[in-house]
Amino acid sequence: MTPMRRTFANRDDLIAYVTQAFPEAGGPVSETVGGRRAALHLLAQLQPHRYGDTRNYLDGAVTRLSPYIRHGVLTLAEVRDHLRSQGYPWSVVEPLVRQLAWRDYWQTLYEQWGEGIWQDREPYKTGWTAADYADELPADVVHGTTGLPCMDSFSQALQTTGYLHNHARLWLAAYLIHWRRVKWQAGAAWFLMHLLDGDPASNNLSWQWVASTFSAKPYYFNQENLARYTHHRWCRSCPHRDNTCPFLGSYEQLHMRLFPHAELPQSSSRLGTRR
Numbered sequence: 001m002t003p004m005r006r007t008f009a010n011r012d013d014l015i016a017y018v019t020q021a022f023p024e025a026g027g028p029v030s031e032t033v034g035g036r037r038a039a040l041h042l043l044a045q046l047q048p049h050r051y052g053d054t055r056n057y058l059d060g061a062v063t064r065l066s067p068y069i070r071h072g073v074l075t076l077a078e079v080r081d082h083l084r085s086q087g088y089p090w091s092v093v094e095p096l097v098r099q100l101a102w103r104d105y106w107q108t109l110y111e112q113w114g115e116g117i118w119q120d121r122e123p124y125k126t127g128w129t130a131a132d133y134a135d136e137l138p139a140d141v142v143h144g145t146t147g148l149p150c151m152d153s154f155s156q157a158l159q160t161t162g163y164l165h166n167h168a169r170l171w172l173a174a175y176l177i178h179w180r181r182v183k184w185q186a187g188a189a190w191f192l193m194h195l196l197d198g199d200p201a202s203n204n205l206s207w208q209w210v211a212s213t214f215s216a217k218p219y220y221f222n223q224e225n226l227a228r229y230t231h232h233r234w235c236r237s238c239p240h241r242d243n244t245c246p247f248l249g250s251y252e253q254l255h256m257r258l259f260p261h262a263e264l265p266q267s268s269s270r271l272g273t274r275r
Contacts, residue, residue: 039068066197110201127261
């Protein structure tokens with residue numbers, strides 16, 4: 001077997017070599033640039049004050065550091081120490097440090113459970129049993145042909161760029177699990193096939209959090225939530241916007257529609273909110 005090349009003149013040279021070596025891979029190349037230099041550049045650009053204020057918006061000031069952390073180019077401690085070195089008050093850096101802590105927590109559980117992260121950690125809190133959920137992804141979701149501009153866009157972005165904003169991941173996961181009633185394992189495996197930052201611990205346990213197999217209640221959303229954090233990007237021109245949108249309604253209304261056999265949580269005003 002001929003050893004693979006390890007040095008390249010530039011990124012285009014690398015892409016050409018990989019394309020030739022693996023022609024069956026096909027598809028577009030992500031714009032994400034690998035390597036320590038690129039990671040340190042992004043680290044230096046962190047804006048923790050803007051991150052805390054805007055991170056839930058699809059155009060918010062997110063870090064885009066997750067692929068580098070996932071592949072060991074950066075460590076969680078390096079990101080934390082960089083934030084400390086900038087002299088920001090705790091109130092400014094806390095939202096970002098909290099996300100680092102979640103990632104560390106998922107990894108700790110992964111060390112304990114191993115392949116057990118692919119198993120339901122708890123029963124569903126949706127009024128449905130695991131047997132009520134499909135094992136396979138719907139073809140229209142994979143092909144981006146559901147007719148819902150938001151979900152189709154998320155599916156296409158996942159498969160062509162290897163990246164999705166965290167909020168889009170939650171929406172797409174919730175749509176698959178709660179609206180299409182697909183097992184979270186199918187969606188988690190799909191994400192790991194495409195995400196450049198696809199980490200089994202963060203990925204699977206976040207899917208379980210959405211499904212309610214590792215949380216007190218299911219995560220879901222409504223049209224108002226999606227429209228707000230996307231600045232109406234898809235809702236404005238969506239043909240389903242006014243009366244046939246599956247996400248239309250209050251959280252209480254959606255809960256009764258999606259989970260007719262489940263008791264409505266007492267904290268109904270907090271339904272669907274992010275941890």
